[in-house]
Amino acid sequence: MDTSGGNLDSLDDNTPLPELSFEDLLEPTEDKSPQHMDIDALDSEDEDASGHDMANDSLHTPQFKKSTIQILENKRLSTSGVAPVLKTHAIKVVTSGTGLSSLGGTGTLTTPVKPQITDVKILNKLKPISTSSSSSITSNVKIVTTATPGGVTKTLNNLTQIKTPDGRILYVQKSTPGTSTPAKAATVAASPTSGIRRLVAPPNIQKAMLSKNVTIAGAGLVKAAVPVKTGATSSVPITLKGITPLVAGGGVGGKPAPTTSPTSNAVAAAPSTKIHVVRTADGKIIKINQTSSPVLLNAKPPVAGVTPSTTSVAISPTKGSVVLGKSVGQVEFKTGTPAATPVKQATATTGTVSSATSPGTSGKMLVQSGGKQILVSSKNIIKLSPKPGATSSITNTPGGQGVSTSGLHAVQLSGKGGVQYVRVLTSNKGAAGTTAAGTSVTTTSAAGTSASASTAAVPVPRALPGHRITVVRSQAGVVTATSPSTSKATTAASAVSAAPAQRANHAVSSNSNKIIMRSLGSIVPLPSMQTLVSKRALGASTNAATKSASSSSGASGQQESSRKHRLTDLNMQLKNLAASSGDASDSSDPGPEAKKPRFVIMQQGSQQQRSLTPSSNTSPNAPKKIYNFMKTTGTNGVKYMICNSGVPQASTSSMRRGYTGYVDNKLRRPLSIASQQARFKQMTPQQQAKHLQLQAQAKQRIRQQQLQSAGGPGKGNTLPTLPTLPTKPPQVTKAAASGKPLFDILKPPSTGAGSGAAADALAGMTSRRKHCNCSKSQCLKLYCDCFANGEFCQDCTCKDCFNNLDYEVERERAIRSCLDRNPSAFKPKITAPNSGDMRLHNKGCNCKRSGCLKNYCECYEAKIPCTSICKCVGCRNMEDRPDVDMDSLDGLYGAKSTRRVPDESDKHTLKNRSKMYLTDDVIEATIMCMISRIVMHEKQGMPVEDTEREVMEELGESLNQIILFAREKSDTTAYVDESNAAS
C-alpha cells in the first residue's frame, strides 16, 4: 500500500497524486445548503464545460459529455484536524442491497442484501470543471477487477481504497501537487485550479461505503462521521445520496434497477438520473457518471464461483459520475440506469452533470503487453511499450507492497490528450492483508498540471496475478472521454490533436509487473492520417513538391518568396505524409478536427528511435493507426522534448503570423497547446515549481545527451537542437531548398557518398527557416511567430525568451491567456473551407496602406487572394491576379524545365495542366501506394525507419512519374501546338 505511494512519489514530473484519503471524502453535513449550492454550481459548470468548451475550441477538443467522476479540486485536507482513523477509510460501493443503513461515525459498511459491485471507471479530467474551457477527459479507462471479498480496506499513501462489498477495492488517488504529505496537500488544496478526475461508476452501483465512517446506503443516503478540514470539527456524518438500489440480479451489463429513495438532501432528479456525486469534506466532488465507452484494463474473467457481475468489474457502461468537489458537506452518490430506471434523486447540481452516452456501443480492443491485457474501447488507443521491463525504474515502490520493480507502459488514448501512462504494479497487498487482489489500476491525469493528476486503482480479479496498473495522465492532459457510440475516427483524431502536449517524461521500469505511464513522457502531436489521406493535402504536397522543384531556379525576390512558401508547403506535406501515414483508410474529409495533432508518447525504452508502430487497436471505431515517433534522451525518467512530431523542424518554420498554408498548424506545432493549457490550469504553485525543476533537469539531460551525441549546443536561451528523427523529410527539405527536383530529393539516401548528402539534408532539417527576433514580448505573445506556431524558440535571436522549457509555466500561462482572448488563437489562420477549395484567410487581413501586395498582408504572404472577409483598404490582392495563389500551380511547369518566369497565360495553362495530371485519382493512387507500403511493412515487422523511407520513396516515385508523364504530355502538346501553328 504504502509502496504505491512511494512509487508515485518517485515519479518526477508526475507529482504523485495524493491519495484520496477518507477525510477527503468526508465533510460536515452542516454545510449542506451552501454546499449544495456549490455542488450545483459545480455541476452546472461541469455540464457547461462539457457542453461548450471554448478554450479548447481552438484545439478542437472534443467535449466531455460522459458522466464521470471528477475531482474538481486537488485540495487536500490537512490531516491535522482529522481523526487519524479517517485516513484508513475505504469506500465500498455496493451495487445491490437496497435499504442499506447509513453508517454513523466509524461504522463500517453495511453489507447490501445482494452486493453487486460492478465496475469503476476512472476518468481524468484535466481541467477544473469550473472553467468552461476545454473539457478534457483524460482517460476513459475502465478497470475491471474482482476484489477479494472481505478484504481490508486501506489507504495507500497515494491511494484511497474503495472497497466494494464483494471485496473489490478501488484505489483512488488524488492529484495534489507533489505532495504525499497531508500538510502539503493542505496547502495545495487552496489552489482552485486542479486537475479533475472522473470516476465512472457502473450503473448498478447502489451503495457506496466509506470504510469506517461513511456508508452509502442503497436508499441513497449515507452518513458517516465527517472529518473536518483542518481546524474544523471532525466526525460529522456525511450523507451520500442519490444512490439507487439495484435490481436484484442486475449484472454488469444488466440494467440497473432504479433507485427509489432519494436521500434527504437529494433533490428529486429527473428520471433516469445517472449521476452520482460524492463530495468530500475538503470540497472535492466526485461524480460518478456513466460513460459509454470505457476502457477495460486487465479485463479478465471473473473469478470462478463468483457471478460475473459481482466478481469482476463489468465493462458495461455506467452512468453517474462521482465528483469530488469543493467543500461540500456531503458525499452523494447518484446512480441512474440508462434505460429504465425511474427518477433518481439528483440534486440540482448533479442533474446537470448527467450526460451519459449509451454504453455498450463502443468496440473494445484488447491490448496485450508483457503478458498483461488491456481492453480498450474502440476510441481509445492504448499503446503499451513493447517491453514493459524496458528501461526506467522510476516506478519502484519500495515498500510494503513489495513492488520493487516496475514496468512502464505508455497508454495512448485517442481522445484528447490521449496519452496516459500506465504503471502496473505487482501488488503484494494481498499478502498485506488487504482484500484487494492482485492488480489495481491507477489512472492519473497529468494533464494540465502534472501534479493534478489523480490516480485511481481498481483491483483486478483475484485470479489475476497481483498487478497494479497506474495510469498517469499525460500532460496533454486532455484525454477525452471515450464515447463508444459516437466515436469516429475523426473524433478521435481531433481529440488527440487538441492537446499537443509536448513533453512528458515517462519512464519504463524494468519490471513488467508494473506499468507506469508517466506524464513526463514526451508527447508529440502527430497529424492524423486523415490529413494524409486528404486529397487536398496530398495534392497540395504534390504541388508544393513540384513547385519547389521548379522554383529552385527562381531568382527574383518574388520568386524567392514564392519558393519559401512552396518549400514550406512541401515540407509540411511531406511531414504530414510521413507522420500520418497511419490511417489512410479513412478517406472522408477529415475537416479541421482531423488535422489536429495526435499525441504520441515518447517511450523511453526506445532510444533515438522513431517507431511507426500502429497501435494494437483492433476496434473498428478506433482510430486507424497511430504512429509514434519515439525518441528518448537517454536515462530513465528523463524528460525530453520532442519537436514537431518527429519530423524535423527545419522546414516547418511558420510563415509570418500564422500562415499555415492549408496544412494545419499542427505540423508546425510541436507543443500541445491544449495540453499545456490544461496543465497550466491545473497546476498549483508547488506543481509549477516542481515542474520547472523537472523541466530544467530534463533540459539539462537533453543538452548533455545532445552534446554527447556530437550535437551542437543550443544557443543562448534557446533549447538545444531538438532531437530530430533520422528520417527523410529533412532530406527532402534541404534538397528542395537546393533546387533538386523532387523526385531526386525523394530518392532514398544512397550508400556511400550518398549518405553524406543525406546527412547534410538532415543537418539542414535541423535548422529552422525562421527565427524570431522578439525583444519585448518574451516570445510569449502571438507577436512571436515561434510562439504563435506553438514552437519553442530555437536558435532565435530573441531577447529574454521565455518560450522554452525553462519557462514552461510562463509559457503555458501565456498560452492560456492567448486562448482566453481568442480560442482560435492557435488555429490555422488559413484554411480551405472544403477539400479542394482555395485556401482562405479565416479572419481576413486589415491592411490599410500596403494594398495587400506586400508581406505585411497575411493574405498576400500566404499567397492567397483577399476575400470579402478582409477589411483591407485599397486591396490589390485579387483572386485573378497572376501573382496570387498561382505558385501552387507551377510545379508542373517547373517540371518542364522551363526556367522563365511564367506569365499569366502560362499560369492558366499550368493550372489546367495541374488539374489534368494531378487528378484525384492520381492522388489517391499515390496515397494508396504509400499506404500499401506501410501496411506491408507492418505486416513484415520492418523497422519504422525503413517504412518511412520507403513511404517517402514511394511518394517520390509517384511524383516523379506524374512529372514525367506531365512532361511528356506537355512536350507532345507543344509539338502539336507548334505543328498547328506552323500549319
Place this chain on the structure above:
DNA sequence: GAGTTTGAAACT
C-alpha cells in the same frame, strides 16, 4: 545594420 513602415496583437 539602422531606421521606417506596416498591420496583427494586445490593450483600454
Place this chain on the structure above:
DNA sequence: CAGTTTCAAACTC
C-alpha cells in the same frame, strides 16, 4: 466593439 498602443516582421536605405 472600436480606438489606441504595442509589437515584431517587412521593408527601405
